[in-house]
Amino acid sequence: MYRGFYASRFAQVVACSCLLVADFAWAAEPKSGAASTAVSTSLTDIDADLAKPTSFDFLMTPLRDVLAVVADVSGVPVTANVHALSDAGFDLDDAVVSLDVNGVPLASNLDAICDLLDLEWIVRDDTIEFTTHEAADDDDQIAWTVNVTDLSRDAEWLVDFITAAVSPETWSCNGGMGAILTDETRDTSAIIVQNSFTVLRHIAGLLGCIRRIAAMPEGGSTPLAADGYWSDATSAVAARKALATPMTVNLKEASLREAVVQISDLAGVPISLDWPALEAAGIDADGFVVTFSAKKTQLSKLLDRMLKPHGLTWDIRYERLLITTIDMATERMSVAVYPISHLLAKARDPEKLIDTVQSAVTPDAWERVGGMAFLKEFQHHLASAPRMIVIRHSAAGHSAVHAFLRKLPE
Secondary structure, three states: OEEOOOHHHHHHHHHOHHHHHHHOOOOOOOOOOOOOOOOOOOOOOOHHHHHOEEEEEEEEEEHHHHHHHHHHHHOOOEEEOHHHHHHOOOOOOOOEEEEEEEEEEHHHHHHHHHHHHOOEEEEEOOEEEEEOHHHHHHOOOOEEEEEOOOOOOOHHHHHHHHHHHOOHHHEHHHOOOEEEEEOOOOOOOEEEEEOOHHHHHHHHHHHHHHHHHHOOOOOOOOOEEOOOOOOOOHHHHHHHHHHOOEEEEEEEEEEHHHHHHHHHHHHOOOEEEOHHHHHHOOOOOOOOEEEEEEEEEEHHHHHHHHHHHHOEEEEEEOOEEEEEEHHHHHHOOEEEEEEOHHHOOOOOOHHHHHHHHHHHOOOOOEHHHOOOEEEEEEOOOOOOOOOEEEEEEOHHHHHHHHHHHHHOOO
16 A cells, blocks of 8 residues: 555656665564564664764855865765756855854754755765755655564554654645655565655654654653754753753844844853844844843743744754744744653543643644644554654744643653
C-alpha cells in the first residue's frame, strides 16, 4: 500500500528501490527475538560530521569563500549547484555572508547560512551541496528507506502519523510533491520516503527522538525535538536557560538592533536578528525605535511584551535566540516529542491530558480550531515504552507547553 504517491512516481521508486537503499544506508534490522532493540535512523553517512560543533566568523564574506571555509573546518566536501544558483541570479562572489557562531552543530550553521541567502543545503554522495529551494524540491534523487520495525507494527499508521505531523503542506495528499510508501519487500516493517532533504532531516530527527524516549526509564520527563528546539547543544541549553531568567531592562528610543544588543549582553547569550524575515516585512532594524521597560521579568515574557505589538516574536534557531516575525516563526514550526507517562500515574486519560493542553496553552493555535499546531499521542507498539505525545508548534509554543506540563501534578 502507499500514501500520497502519483502512479508514475510509485513505479519509479519501486523500480529504483535498490538504488535508493544504496544512496541511503539501510538501518540494521533487529536480530531475531529482539524486536525491542532500537535501530538506526541515520539519513546520511556524514550524520556524525553534521552533528559536530563548529565555529565560524564571517563578515561580508563571499559565498565562494564561505564554502571553502566550511569544507576546511568540517572536513566534509562542500559544493554549489552552480547552474541552479546562476539561474536564480546568485553569484558566488557577489552573495555575501555575515555570521558569528561558536560551538554550534555544523547542520545548524548550514541552516543559518542558507537562511541568510534564502538557499537550501542537501547531502549528495557524502558531499554538502548548496542549492536553491526549487532545485532541491525538484531533485528526484532525495529518497530514504528506513526500518521502523521497532517503532510500529503498522507501517500504514506510521505513514499517516508522519504526514500529519511533519511539514504536512509538502505531501502530495495536500498538494505538495512529497510521498511515502510502505516497503512490503521485506519481512521487517519499513517505509520509503521521498521529499526534500530538509523534510527528511526532520523525519529522521522525529524518529530518533521517539527511539531515545522509548529507551528512557519509566517516568522520564525531559522533552526532545526533531528540529533543534530542545537540542542538547550547549548553546541551545544556554538559550533556554536565559529565557527563564528574570531580567530588568529600560530602553528609551533605542533602535531594534541596539535593543537586541543590550538584551543579549544582559542575558549573556547570543541573540540575532532574522534579517531576511524583517526585510520581507518592511522592518528596518535601525529605523525601528523601541521604548520599553520591564523589571524582574522572565526574558521570554519580556520579549513577548516588547515584540508582539509590532508583529515580531522570538524563536530558537541555529541553537540560539532569533528575533523574527510572527508569520515566519509560525512557518518554521518544529516538532517535539514529550514523554507523559509520569503525568498518567494517577490514571489520567491521555486524551483528556491532550484536551487540557490544547485548551490551556495557545488555544487558538491548534489544528482542531483551524490553526497550524499539531498534537497527537504516538502509539508505540511496545507496552514497555513510555507514553509520549508529539507536538508541532513554534518555539514560543513549545516553551509554553513545556512550562505547563512541568506544573501539572504527577
